[in-house]
Amino acid sequence: MKINLSIKKKLLIHSFLIQTIILLIFSFSLYKALEISTTDKLEATLKVIILDVTDDLLENKQISQTLLNEEKEYKFEPLYIRILDNKTHEKIIQTENFPNNIEHDDKYLNNLKEDIVTFEKQNNYLVSRIKIDFHGEKVVIIEVVTTKEILTSTLENLLYILSFILPIILIFAVIGGNFIIYKSFLPIENILDELKQINANDLSARLKTTNTKDEIYQLINEVNNLLSRLENSFERISQFSSDASHELKTPLTIIKGEIEVALRKERSVNEYKETLTTSLNEICVIEQTINDLLFLAKNEKDLIIDKQEEFYLDELTDESINELKNFAKLHKVGVTLEVKDSLELLGFPNLLKIAIKNALKNAIQFSNENSKVIIKIFKKDDFLNISIQDFGIGIAKEEQNKIFEKFYRTDKSRNKNSGGTGLGMSILKKIIDIHKAEINIKSIENQGTTISFSFHIK
Incomplete structure (x- = not known):
């Protein structure tokens, strides 16, 4: 059965296991190091004694x-000495208490080299040997033996200490690990508590930032950025719903009224055609409004589908201008293009064409009949400028800052009759902002309006 544990408990268990393994490895290493160190010390002592016996x-x-008094001389206990004949391996002399269970391998003894001290472990004993030439009379083997009681006692003491200390270390490690975890x-739990207070009805709340500049600080910043993006998305959706319901209500009411009037009694074909024409025009307005609202509801990343070129x-x-020729003829307005500087611009041409057409369409709509719209393209300082000038009704000074608001119309009846949705300038502003360009408007009522865009060039 799968046990679901919290991350804190998992970390505590993993920390405990890792620390246990580390302590076991450390204890084993310490044990082996002490064993080797004590053995080397014993071997060094035996080497000094056996060389002294040899001298x-x-x-x-x-x-x-009388040669076998090294035990008393060095005060080293226990110490056993024996001298063997190299040929027969028979005992020549030995201390009285020399252990009977010290055995020797004839092949091992035959392979000993003269004047070289060797060591061998037998049972609980450490045996040192050296082969020497005794005044040319014979070759003898000297054996100096001691027990490994010192080594065993030292290692047993170490094991006792470790068995007592290790559990204490692990207990403190668990307590310390739990405290650290x-x-x-704690900051993450605080973040979770704060996030629980945030809901879809109010996304304006933000997590409290810290001054630590650590990973928690980065997490809080990213969560706050995410909340900002969500808030913007919700606001766009809410605004879209509000705008759509507000703007679509009027044309739908008109369509409904036209149909209801047409159905009250029998009508002529021409009357039905007029009703259908009116309804179709209102449907076109609805379609254009929806398309414009969808455009404005998109964020910058959704609009930029191609790379800059x-x-x-x-x-x-x-x-x-060519795409709006018929529109200009319908309004009896001429369009003139004056290009002073022909320069390349880096941007998104498909989007920028929408902005230029919206500005040009507005200029044509609000121009007086038999007038003209003048478009100029010129370079000034580090900016490439395009200005669109019309000679029409103009915009009141107090209204000039409002024309980029959604559905704002300076002349509602005229704009409505010309098929506008009141969103063209909002779309224009969004596209110009994407290009990091500047917009400037100069207008005088009953004289005309000039709108210009300035694009930074290197």
């Missing part, structure tokens, strides 16, 4: 029992 033996002309997760602003403007 004493070579100072005498015969091998006697608690302190580390270089294009000539005058060519793009000329294309826009």
